[in-house]
Amino acid sequence: MRARDDSGQTELVIVFPVAMLLVLLILQGALWFIGRSIASDAAQDGARSAAVVGGSAASGEARARADLEQLAGPVLAATSVSAVRSNGRAQVTVSGRAESILPGFSLSVSATASDPTEEFRP
Numbered sequence: 001m002r003a004r005d006d007s008g009q010t011e012l013v014i015v016f017p018v019a020m021l022l023v024l025l026i027l028q029g030a031l032w033f034i035g036r037s038i039a040s041d042a043a044q045d046g047a048r049s050a051a052v053v054g055g056s057a058a059s060g061e062a063r064a065r066a067d068l069e070q071l072a073g074p075v076l077a078a079t080s081v082s083a084v085r086s087n088g089r090a091q092v093t094v095s096g097r098a099e100s101i102l103p104g105f106s107l108s109v110s111a112t113a114s115d116p117t118e119e120f121r122p
Contacts, residue, residue: 024101028100028102031075031098035075035076035096035098035099035107039095040094042064042065042068042081042092043111043113046063046064046092047090048063050063050115055117057083057084057085061082061092064083068094078096079094081093085117088116089115090114091112091114093110094112095108
């Protein structure tokens, strides 16, 4: 009777956890990227809303919050929005925390958008 060679199993025990960690890190990076894209989109829409004639910082902030409510879901949590309209520019900043699939691992997300304000000139 021949003795079993367990070297293949030993390699699998070493390689499998490393491969799984790599897959989880890639998925975590994808969640961060999606969260960043959502924050950027909300900030851009908010800045556009604040920059139009008759717009205000409050309208830009409200538009960004509405976008976050519609798009973020569980991907982006603990969001905050701030908007400023002054000196011919409207600026909206959206920040939050990307969803985490790794325990004890949290990535923050922030995006700022700025547009020139529209002016009515007769």
